[in-house]
Amino acid sequence: xxxxADNLSTLAARIRAAALAAGREPAAVQLLxxxxxxxxxxxxxxxxxxxxxxGENYLQEALNKQAELTDLPLTWHFIGPIQSNKTRAIAEHxxxxxxxxxxxxxxxxxEQRPVDLPALNICLQVNVSxxxxxxxxxxEELPALARAISALPRLRLRGLMAIPEPTDDEAAQQAAFxxxxxxxxxLGLPLDTLSMGMSHDLEAAIAQGATxxxxxxxxxxxxxxxxx
Ligand SMILES: *Cc1c(COP(=O)(O)O)cnc(C)c1O
Numbered sequence: 759x760x761x762x763a764d765n766l767s768t769l770a771a772r773i774r775a776a777a778l779a780a781g782r783e784p785a786a787v788q789l790l791x792x793x794x795x796x797x798x799x800x801x802x803x804x805x806x807x808x809x810x811x812x813g814e815n816y817l818q819e820a821l822n823k824q825a826e827l828t829d830l831p832l833t834w835h836f837i838g839p840i841q842s843n844k845t846r847a848i849a850e851h852x853x854x855x856x857x858x859x860x861x862x863x864x865x866x867x868x869e870q871r872p873v874d875l876p877a878l879n880i881c882l883q884v885n886v887s888x889x890x891x892x893x894x895x896x897x898e899e900l901p902a903l904a905r906a907i908s909a910l911p912r913l914r915l916r917g918l919m920a921i922p923e924p925t926d927d928e929a930a931q932q933a934a935f936x937x938x939x940x941x942x943x944x945l946g947l948p949l950d951t952l953s954m955g956m957s958h959d960l961e962a963a964i965a966q967g968a969t970x971x972x973x974x975x976x977x978x979x980x981x982x983x984x985x986x
Pocket of ligand 1: 792794815837838921956957958972973974975976
């Protein structure tokens with residue numbers, strides 16, 4: 759087996775164990791393979807091992823990889839910060855966007871979503887770590903923003919996304935993810951998605967209801983930001 763295939767089976771076992779420990783169906787937790795800084799060849803290898811959903815943070819890097827992988831039936835997710843001038847390409851080239859945190863961006867994505875594609879799946883990113891994070895709306899902004907976004911015609915609001923402050927303390931991880939789950943429940947909207955949990959904290963996220971875990975390092979290995 760390739761390293762990526764090996765890593766994927768280790769991850770599948772971690773996800774399964776965490777789901778069962780939480781009394782959840784393992785199939786209710788999906789793996790999003792986060793391939794930022796990794797070449798298209800690594801995504802191809804992940805596909806061969808069974809990956810179908812790929813997450814990217816940087817638009818141009820994602821478009822380059824998509825162009826190399828048009829032969830594969832992959833579902834692409836945008837998970838990085840979004841500038842207004844990038845919304846059209848994101849609306850055209852992705853099935854999901856996990857990192858929406860303001861109405862202006864959501865409105866542009868809705869207006870720019872091509873009519874021949876299904877509604878764009880959206881997760882609203884919420885900041886549960888206060889000053890420690892620049893991305894995500896505040897818990898106070900969340901209700902009005904979620905209501906406004908769910909009214910946009912070409913978007914389908916699926917749920918929340920969060921990136922809590924990294925910590926090795928599992929109780930603190932659990933508390934942050936529980937907050938996201940509670941915020942989602944308090945909205946009273948028909949949402950089915952919680953995008954939370956990464957390589958180091960997926961167990962805590964699954965215990966608190968994650969439906970997408972976004973995994974980079976544990977699947978593809980450490981990222982090398984020194985490469986062009
Ligand atoms: C890079 C990234 C991930 C993956 O993180 P790992 O710790 O490598 O698993 C997940 N979500 C987002 C938004 C990211 O930017």
